[in-house]
Amino acid sequence: MSDTPSERSAENRDADAQRRLVRDRYAEVxxxxGGSCCSGTGATSDDACCEDTTGTDSERLGYSPEDIAAVTDGADLGLGCGNPKAIADLSAGERVLDLGSGAGFDCFLAAREVGPEGQVIGVDMTPEMVEKARANAEDTDGENVAFRLGEIEHLPVADASVDVVISNCVINLSPAKDQVFAEAFRALAPGGRLAVSDVVKTAPLPEDIASDPDSLAACVAGASTVETVEDLLADAGFVDIRVEPNADSAAFISEWDDDHDPSEYIRSATIEARKPTR
Structure with a gap:
């Protein structure tokens, strides 16, 4: 599936302007x-798009009630599209890097998995998010968790310094996804792995959605096709690449926009890959 001209134009929008748009959106969140990817216009936890009688937002994304209860109030902002911890298969003592860590929800859950001998680093480009995550870390007593201000295209971590890279519905927001994957590859130690939840494009976007800044900030217009993600990972040097869309994600993605049904064009997906040992 190839991109339409309007989609290619949207992807080539000024990178700095795109980052400002995303940063402003998530500073507000x-x-x-409040707010989540279920609306590009600043939805709050009271909005109908996030209501569901079968469970909380995060339960719908694959988190257990125990996961949600284990983390301090305010860390789970409902911004994801999956559960990267569930596919990361974390072990005690591992070093984890979260791209676009937000208020720290996935970092705190990962910290429980790797234990006191492990380490978790969250990177986010929004100062308000980093401040919030650090405050949440104090409430959670997260001594093995650190939050750093930075862009995921320019990660503030050393080469080969982590074992696992996770991310939750963030890479789609980047204007330079090739650089994000190259930076993730650089940060991983040989044999390290990438375990990401994100959205992928399953059909061409209508022009009004592809060119809409709000649609970009709402985790829709920036999605790439499965083939593009696979190519970007391979170009970065990754092997054992697997990108698997989740058909069931249409149920919650359809609620992300009041004017359109984004599930006609995107799905949540698990994205996994490994850095070679040599």
Whole structure:
């Protein structure tokens, strides 16, 4: 599946302007304690798009009630599209890097898995999110968790310094996904692995959605096809690449926009890959 001209134009929008758009959007979310990818216009936890009688938002994404209860209030902002911890298969003592860590929800869950001998680093480009995550770490007593301000295209970590890279519905927001995967590859130690939940494009986007800045910030317009993600990972040097869309994700993705049904064009997917040992 090839991109339409309008989609290629959207992807080539000014990178700095795109980052400002995303940063402003998630600064508002961090300040308001509300909003999620279910709306590009600043939805709050009271909005109908996030209501579901079968469970909380995060339960619908694959988190257990125990996961949710284990983390301090305010860390789970409902911004994801899956559960990267569930596919990361974390072990005690491992070093984990979370790209676009937000208020720290996935970092705190990963910290429980790797234990006191492990380490978790969250990187986010929004100062308000980093401040919120650090405050949550104090409430959680997360001594093996650290949060750093930075862009996922320019990660503030050393070469070969982590064992696992995770991310939850963030890479689609980047104007330079090739650089994100190259940076993840650099940060991973030989044999390290990438375990990401993100959205992928399953059909061409209508022009009004592809060119809409709000649609980009709402985790829709920035999605790439499965083939593109596979190619970007391979170009970065990864092997054992697997990108698997989740058909069931249409149930919650359809609620992300009041004017369109994004599930006609995107799905949540698990994205896994490994850095070769040599």
């Amino acid at each position: 961090a300040s308001d304690d």
